[in-house]
Amino acid sequence: MTASEDHGDIVGNAPAPDGPVSVIDYGERIPNNVGLATDRRLQRALESWQPKFLDWWAALGPSLPTRDVYLRTATAIGRDGWANWARVPMEQYRWGIFLSEPTPGRTIGFGQHKGEAAWQEVPGEYRADLRRLLVIQGDTEPASVEQQRHLGSTAPSLYDLRNLFQVNVEEGRHLWAMVYLLHAYFGRDGREEAEQLLRRHSGDPDSPRILGAFNEETTDWLSFFMFTYFTDRDGKYQLGTLKESGFDPLARTCEFMLREEAHHMFVGTTGVQRAVRRTAQLLAEHDTGRGSGDDSLWAYGAIPLRVIQKYLNFQFSVSLDLFGSETSSNVAGYYTAGLKGRWMETRRPDDHLLAGLTMEVPVLADGSITSKTVPLLTALNLDLRNEYVEDCARGLRKWNSELESAGLQQRLTLPHEGFNRRVGSFAGHSISPVGEILTSQEWADRAADWLPTADDRAAVAELMVPRHEPGEFASWISPPSVGINELPVEYDYVRF
Numbered sequence: 114m115t116a117s118e119d120h121g122d123i124v125g126n127a128p129a130p131d132g133p134v135s136v137i138d139y140g141e142r143i144p145n146n147v148g149l150a151t152d153r154r155l156q157r158a159l160e161s162w163q164p165k166f167l168d169w170w171a172a173l174g175p176s177l178p179t180r181d182v183y184l185r186t187a188t189a190i191g192r193d194g195w196a197n198w199a200r201v202p203m204e205q206y207r208w209g210i211f212l213s214e215p216t217p218g219r220t221i222g223f224g225q226h227k228g229e230a231a232w233q234e235v236p237g238e239y240r241a242d243l244r245r246l247l248v249i250q251g252d253t254e255p256a257s258v259e260q261q262r263h264l265g266s267t268a269p270s271l272y273d274l275r276n277l278f279q280v281n282v283e284e285g286r287h288l289w290a291m292v293y294l295l296h297a298y299f300g301r302d303g304r305e306e307a308e309q310l311l312r313r314h315s316g317d318p319d320s321p322r323i324l325g326a327f328n329e330e331t332t333d334w335l336s337f338f339m340f341t342y343f344t345d346r347d348g349k350y351q352l353g354t355l356k357e358s359g360f361d362p363l364a365r366t367c368e369f370m371l372r373e374e375a376h377h378m379f380v381g382t383t384g385v386q387r388a389v390r391r392t393a394q395l396l397a398e399h400d401t402g403r404g405s406g407d408d409s410l411w412a413y414g415a416i417p418l419r420v421i422q423k424y425l426n427f428q429f430s431v432s433l434d435l436f437g438s439e440t441s442s443n444v445a446g447y448y449t450a451g452l453k454g455r456w457m458e459t460r461r462p463d464d465h466l467l468a469g470l471t472m473e474v475p476v477l478a479d480g481s482i483t484s485k486t487v488p489l490l491t492a493l494n495l496d497l498r499n500e501y502v503e504d505c506a507r508g509l510r511k512w513n514s515e516l517e518s519a520g521l522q523q524r525l526t527l528p529h530e531g532f533n534r535r536v537g538s539f540a541g542h543s544i545s546p547v548g549e550i551l552t553s554q555e556w557a558d559r560a561a562d563w564l565p566t567a568d569d570r571a572a573v574a575e576l577m578v579p580r581h582e583p584g585e586f587a588s589w590i591s592p593p594s595v596g597i598n599e600l601p602v603e604y605d606y607v608r609f
């Protein structure tokens with residue numbers, strides 16, 4: 114997939130490879146381009162993890178039984194051409210280990226080791242930090258599959274069902290990617306961490322997933338589309354920083370993961386867009402434009418805009434928490450050590466050391482939101498978050514253009530960065546979507562206007578009627594303009 118997929122409407126054939134291509138050996142039990150066949154110890158370790166992964170997939174992966182699904186599978190690692198499309202029984206999907214091609218002579222691009230050769234092994238002094246980063250990244254992948262487990266039974270179409278399963282198998286593969294690095298480079302500790310990745314579960318009170326957003330329920334398809342828009346986009350930005358890592362196997366792993374990630378965000382961008390389009394259509398058709406609180410839309414089978422806005426508020430705010438605190442000594446340490454860079458590190462016009470530079474970070478003091486100046490190194494979580502927020506705003510413009518074309522005045526907006534936060538400067542404070550500081554009582558009185566209530570979720574759930582016949586779509590969502598890989602929209606992407 115190309116980067117344009119994130120913003121465009123078309124899902125086409127993977128372009129022909131334009132560079133050196135490592136063909137993946139699908140004859141192997143674990144398809145890979147890391148020479149697993151020549152490393153017996155690693156092969157045995159991964160082969161003993163594989164049945165546990167498959168057990169986990171059977172127990173906590175997609176719950177809807179299917180015969181086969183039209184899926185893409187990675188088959189080569191050329192710069193562009195890598196995707197093979199076929200109908201695949203889900204349990205036979207080939208989860209493999211693929212790293213992007215190495216860049217000969219690659220050097221570290223930032224921090225105190227800038228200019229040194231990229232590491233092919235883990236430097237002893239950074240072992241604990243690198244392991245932590247891999248574990249946090251790895252933990253999110255199976256978590257999202259767990260969160261989305263039951264969505265299949267309420268899919269609005271076969272097209273959407275196939276997209277859900279594509280996202281799920283690729284998140285499974287991203288777990289494999291982190292497990293490979295843990296097994297290959299971290300010995301016994303790595304093996305133990307790999308086991309734990311299958312033992313923590315989303316929302317489990319005793320053994321939850323590590324990061325907050327991955328313990329939230331994905332209650333319905335609107336929530337899924339918001340998740341793939343906002344939370345997968347955090348994945349894009351975090352992977353973008355790990356792609357810069359001085360630890361070359363991690364950088365190459367993330368570079369390849371990012372290519373798959375583009376489709377996940379396409380699913381989110383267009384999924385929300387199609388829901389908004391349907392809502393806008395009905396609002397315009399029935400001339401019910403009496404403000405975004407128009408609940409008569411439920412009766413027409415669409416989701417009122419005020420509810421779409423609430424889902425957006427929720428998913429955006431929990432996703433902002435994924436960036437950690439605005440001021441963090443962890444992130445300064447990662448950067449200086451050369452483990453985690455900035456978004457588009459190589460394009461930043463500075464010395465890539467950042468000593469002496471500063472940044473303004475938000476603080477709450479004396480009842481108002483102000484800022485304080487801190488060393489830039491400690492503010493890199495915010496630097497990344499700012500890039501992310503700008504990117505989120507771009508998709509919103511697309512959604513709003515649906516409202517505009519329908520001749521409506523209402524618009525969707527991103528809430529203030531302090532709204533509904535659990536991590537960082539705003540945690541413990543009550544901030545409205547437009548950035549007013551509220552008392553706890555004011556918050557309690559008004560939160561139901563801003564975040565989905567149990568009633569909102571129940572009303573949305575009622576619209577989630579499955580459409581499992583080719584070409585059929587649920588009432589609350591418009592069909593896409595094109596199908597997958599140049600197939601028609603009404604193709605039977607999933608067979609039962």
Ligand code: BYC
Binds near residue numbers: 254284323436438536
């Ligand atoms: N929930 O110094 P701080 C994806 C903890 S998504 C719970 O501010 P730091 C995907 C933090 O661990 C991308 N705890 O944080 C998307 C720390 O704990 P310790 C996933 C949190 O380290 C969709 C303490 O609070 N990848 O791929 O600067 C589908 C102080 O924190 C949270 C990564 O995140 C939270 N939200 O930054 C599938 C990349 N936030 O150490 C997949 C790897 C913070 O004091 N992770 N804490 O016990 C990192 O780079 C960083 O660890 C973080 C946090 C950005 C997560």
